[in-house]
Amino acid sequence: MKRKLxxxxxxxxxxxxxxxxxxxxxxxxxxxxxxxxxxxxxVGAFAIILGLGSLIFHHTQKIKRNARYWQYSYITLGALxxxxxxxxxxxxxxxxxxxxxxxxxVLGTYQGNIYTFxxxxxxxxxxxxxxxxxxEDIALMPLPQGVSExxxxxxxSVLLREIQLRNxxxxxxxxxxPLMISPVSGxxxxxxxxxxxxxxxxxxxxxVPCGSTMFAMLAFYMCSAAYRAFRMRxxxxxxxxxxxxxxxxxxxxxxxxxxxxxxxxxxxILDVPNLASKRGxxxxxxxxxxxxxxxxxxxxxxxxxxxxxx
Amino acid sequence: MxxxxxxxxxxxxxxxxxxxxxxxxxxxxYRAAEHLYIGVANGYSVTLIWYNVVVPNMIDPIAxxxxxxxxxxMNWSVLNPFQEANxxxxxxxxxxxxxxxxxxxxxxxxxxxxIGLTLGYYTAIxxxxxxxxxxxxxxxxxxxxxxxxxxxxxxxxxxxxxLIGTLSTLIYFFFSTEHRGxxxxxxxxxxxxxMIGFGASFGLTVMARISLAIGxxxxxxxxxxxxxx
Amino acid sequence: MNDRTIWEKMMQVDRRVxxxxxxxxxxVPIIFPFDLPIKxxxxxxxxxxxxxxxxxxxxxxxxxxxxxxxxxQPELYPMLVSWIRHCFHRKIKVLxxxxxxxxxxxxxxxxxxxxTEFNNRASQGIGRRIVYGEDYVFLGYKPPxxxxxxxxxxxIFDVFPRDFYxxxxxxxxxxxxxxxxxxxxxxxMIGSIAANTLPVTYIAYAQARYGIAxxxxxxAVSVADFYPYLDSGQLTGMLEGMKGAAEYEGLIRETFPxxxxxxxxxxxxSAQSTTHLAIILMVVLGNVCFFMQRRHESRRG
Numbered sequence: 001m002k003r004k005l006x007x008x009x010x011x012x013x014x015x016x017x018x019x020x021x022x023x024x025x026x027x028x029x030x031x032x033x034x035x036x037x038x039x040x041x042x043v044g045a046f047a048i049i050l051g052l053g054s055l056i057f058h059h060t061q062k063i064k065r066n067a068r069y070w071q072y073s074y075i076t077l078g079a080l081x082x083x084x085x086x087x088x089x090x091x092x093x094x095x096x097x098x099x100x101x102x103x104x105x106v107l108g109t110y111q112g113n114i115y116t117f118x119x120x121x122x123x124x125x126x127x128x129x130x131x132x133x134x135x136e137d138i139a140l141m142p143l144p145q146g147v148s149e150x151x152x153x154x155x156x157s158v159l160l161r162e163i164q165l166r167n168x169x170x171x172x173x174x175x176x177x178p179l180m181i182s183p184v185s186g187x188x189x190x191x192x193x194x195x196x197x198x199x200x201x202x203x204x205x206x207x208v209p210c211g212s213t214m215f216a217m218l219a220f221y222m223c224s225a226a227y228r229a230f231r232m233r234x235x236x237x238x239x240x241x242x243x244x245x246x247x248x249x250x251x252x253x254x255x256x257x258x259x260x261x262x263x264x265x266x267x268x269i270l271d272v273p274n275l276a277s278k279r280g281x282x283x284x285x286x287x288x289x290x291x292x293x294x295x296x297x298x299x300x301x302x303x304x305x306x307x308x309x310x
Numbered sequence: 311m312x313x314x315x316x317x318x319x320x321x322x323x324x325x326x327x328x329x330x331x332x333x334x335x336x337x338x339x340y341r342a343a344e345h346l347y348i349g350v351a352n353g354y355s356v357t358l359i360w361y362n363v364v365v366p367n368m369i370d371p372i373a374x375x376x377x378x379x380x381x382x383x384m385n386w387s388v389l390n391p392f393q394e395a396n397x398x399x400x401x402x403x404x405x406x407x408x409x410x411x412x413x414x415x416x417x418x419x420x421x422x423x424x425i426g427l428t429l430g431y432y433t434a435i436x437x438x439x440x441x442x443x444x445x446x447x448x449x450x451x452x453x454x455x456x457x458x459x460x461x462x463x464x465x466x467x468x469x470x471x472x473l474i475g476t477l478s479t480l481i482y483f484f485f486s487t488e489h490r491g492x493x494x495x496x497x498x499x500x501x502x503x504x505m506i507g508f509g510a511s512f513g514l515t516v517m518a519r520i521s522l523a524i525g526x527x528x529x530x531x532x533x534x535x536x537x538x539x
Numbered sequence: 540m541n542d543r544t545i546w547e548k549m550m551q552v553d554r555r556v557x558x559x560x561x562x563x564x565x566x567v568p569i570i571f572p573f574d575l576p577i578k579x580x581x582x583x584x585x586x587x588x589x590x591x592x593x594x595x596x597x598x599x600x601x602x603x604x605x606x607x608x609x610x611x612q613p614e615l616y617p618m619l620v621s622w623i624r625h626c627f628h629r630k631i632k633v634l635x636x637x638x639x640x641x642x643x644x645x646x647x648x649x650x651x652x653x654x655t656e657f658n659n660r661a662s663q664g665i666g667r668r669i670v671y672g673e674d675y676v677f678l679g680y681k682p683p684x685x686x687x688x689x690x691x692x693x694x695i696f697d698v699f700p701r702d703f704y705x706x707x708x709x710x711x712x713x714x715x716x717x718x719x720x721x722x723x724x725x726x727x728m729i730g731s732i733a734a735n736t737l738p739v740t741y742i743a744y745a746q747a748r749y750g751i752a753x754x755x756x757x758x759a760v761s762v763a764d765f766y767p768y769l770d771s772g773q774l775t776g777m778l779e780g781m782k783g784a785a786e787y788e789g790l791i792r793e794t795f796p797x798x799x800x801x802x803x804x805x806x807x808x809s810a811q812s813t814t815h816l817a818i819i820l821m822v823v824l825g826n827v828c829f830f831m832q833r834r835h836e837s838r839r840g
Contacts, residue, residue: 006422010430017434033693034391037686038367039402040431043424044683045363046406048355050421053413055352072341076349083353092361092640199357204609204644205318206325207354210347212526212610213329219523219814220333222516223561224554227821231829236505241822243509244516248819251517251782253575254812263578269510270766271582272468276475277507279448279767280500283476284483286444293433304429305422333558358640362682432685443743443773451771472770511763514780518614518759520565520814521781524807525613527562527569538570 007299014297055080087199243269312536323534326526371399452476475503546832550825557821564817568809575808577785582769584786587754587776588625590728592794596630598719600726602691604741605646606638606733611758615732616645617784617804618756621791622730623653623675628795630667632716633675634726636691636699638684638737647703650677656800665797672706672714679703688740692723692749723749728775732756738765742773756783781807 250266
């Protein structure tokens with residue numbers, strides 16, 4: 001009965017899915033949008049609990065049992081807790097209650113006025129002492145000689161971006177950007193960019209390098225595998241090897257510059273035999289997937305129900 | 311040389327080296343970096359799901375509806391799911407919460423309910439979409455028409471070759487009958503076509519993997535050590 | 540004791556020796572890059588370039604779904620930059636969206652980089668100035684992919700009430716270009732930059748339901764699988780990994796002589812070339828050793 005209940009629910013949803021695709025009525029559309037954009041989204045969000053739960057369970061068990069390399073499980077659990085804490089309380093862009101920017105010294109705030117001409121395309125920047133002019137005065141005044149001062153390129157781009165992002169139709173803005181001198185370039189840079197522990201810093205400083213280096217190592221493994229295992233043992237392996245060779249040679253500018261026609265030959269391989277094989281596989285896979293989908297919907301394929309009680 | 315002085319660039323560089331050290335042999339720095347990565351990656355997705363799904367779709371509507379009730383008193387409109395602020399979202403939240411039953415052996419069967427809901431809907435809408443994109447349009451594109459014949463000898467030949475190649479690939483993967491008689495040479499040709507396709511994929515994969523390694527070395531030599539450009 | 544042949548020894552060389560060779564041939568051209576003439580692929584790169592060249596100026600919209608992750612950056616980021624450059628040169632409006640949160644940083648970086656390039660040139664009197672809201676709008680991110688992919692076919696304002704920076708999308712004084720964009724019907728093409736099969740998702744849902752042209756900027760790993768879609772016309776050209784990006788950079792440089800921005804993919808092609816050559820030589824060497832050893836063994840009986 002318990003399995004049947006899940007099957008009925010799944011089948012009902014599948015019928016609705018079919019209706020939503022083939023019936024173009026506005027009420028159907030509206031309800032379908034609500035279901036997809038809100039309700040199912042909420043249900044699906046809880047699935048992460050499954051993943052997190054298994055991760056935490058796996059590592060706590062490892063520590064409990066003193067399994068091999070159990071010490072490292074503390075790193076995973078610690079990183080998970082600290083990252084979630086910083087993320088949840090510090091906010092995605094550092095806007096949360098938890099302060100995520102500290103350390104270093106603020107040079108001071110840049111307090112300058114940005115003058116733009118009536119025509120938005122003519123943007124001029126200059127530093128001015130705000131106490132000397134009222135806002136309106138500056139807006140109406142022509143650019144005073146000598147006040148215009150060359151800003152550093154970086155500063156210019158930061159300010160330009162600010163003015164573009166906030167409101168292009170504004171003619172005058174009083175920007176306050178905390179600035180500091182970069183220890184690297186000696187240029188003036190926005191304060192937050194360098195010293196922070198926001199989730200964005202963690203993303204760029206830990207997630208990006210680890211993730212991309214793991215993928216980058218595949219280049220080395222592939223070279224080693226190519227040297228050891230890519231052998232012309234029989235006709236099929238030979239065909240595979242020759243095809244791979246031509247494709248590789250055809251994408252090296254160093255070679256195609258000297259062997260005319262190689263680039264076109266590579267393109268032919270991709271366009272004709274490769275196309276035929278990929279299309280054949282794609283049609284096969286497509287039919288298989290459609291069949292599996294129908295099997296799931298009609299309750300013939302029940303692997304997703306898992307084992308356990310009836 | 312213009313070495314970076316920034317904390318996060320150094321962190322990124324040291325982690326990159328820690329992971330690359332695995333190429334030499336398995337070692338504690340690699341294992342530490344790997345475990346750190348798994349923890350941080352999960353913590354990061356917790357944050358994003360919280361701010362992008364939980365807050366706008368669950369907390370905001372309920373808080374809005376609560377304020378509305380406090381302001382205007384109870385009325386039916388706060389139960390209307392089409393309204394921005396509503397209490398209705400509690401129902402899908404309760405269904406979603408059934409995922410947690412997975413960890414409670416006695417009622418763990420209830421986890422099938424939320425799985426069934428999403429699986430049913432998305433399976434159903436994927437059938438016509440993939441049928442159209444991967445089967446119907448592909449069959450249509452394989453058909454040799456009179457227009458192909460007027461394109462000249464070589465293009466027409468290639469179109470034929472694609473058709474024959476596609477059919478023989480399909481026959482090679484057709485296991486319902488034994489490949490005997492006429493099917494044998496066709497499926498043999500099919501496997502040759504498939505091998506050329508795999509070779510092409512391999513050649514392209516080489517380029518992709520090298521690109522990724524180049525990306526890491528550019529980071530180390532440019533952003534960290536400041537040796538390049 | 541020592542009866543192993545030279546071939547056998549070479550076949551069993553320590554894998555770390557191979558890693559070291561690969562690292563050297565990759566690193567040297569990164570530090571000392573050299574210029575190479577890059578041939579343009581007609582059916583993929585050139586087709587896409589020509590399609591964008593044919594868009595009418597001022598009123599065309601190129602919708603870019605920038606779904607690149609940091610690990611795909613070397614291949615996909617130059618594509619995104621090139622597309623934005625091309626559109627800005629041709630006065631085509633650019634609408635950018637991300638389907639993954641991890642893409643937001645890179646997409647914003649590309650938009651800022653190209654608009655700064657243009658504005659720097661404009662301040663020297665070359666070309667035009669780029670203004671946010673008039674020339675491009677950055678929508679930000681909305682999960683999960685299927686929601687915006689289908690939702691943008693109906694009404695963009697339902698899916699994205701505000702842009703990435705919090706401006707109301709319907710505030711036409713700030714974002715004037717949004718006045719004429721409501722859904723896919725008002726866009727000329729979808730460009731999907733992704734390391735997975737998202738271009739196919741766009742074909743299956745956006746193109747099949749709403750009939751919009753789709754193109755892809757994809758990693759080389761999945762390029763071969765996209766050829767059926769290219770042949771059937773479902774994809775209007777595409778860019779194949781770093782090579783495709785380098786070709787596109789070359790086409791832009793040729794067509795718009797004022798373009799002087801950095802060509803990241805072109806720079807990477809010298810390291811690509813040397814590493815490719817090294818791999819090819821290794822496969823040849825591995826096979827020579829294999830056959831020589833086999834001959835040696837058959838002679839010995």
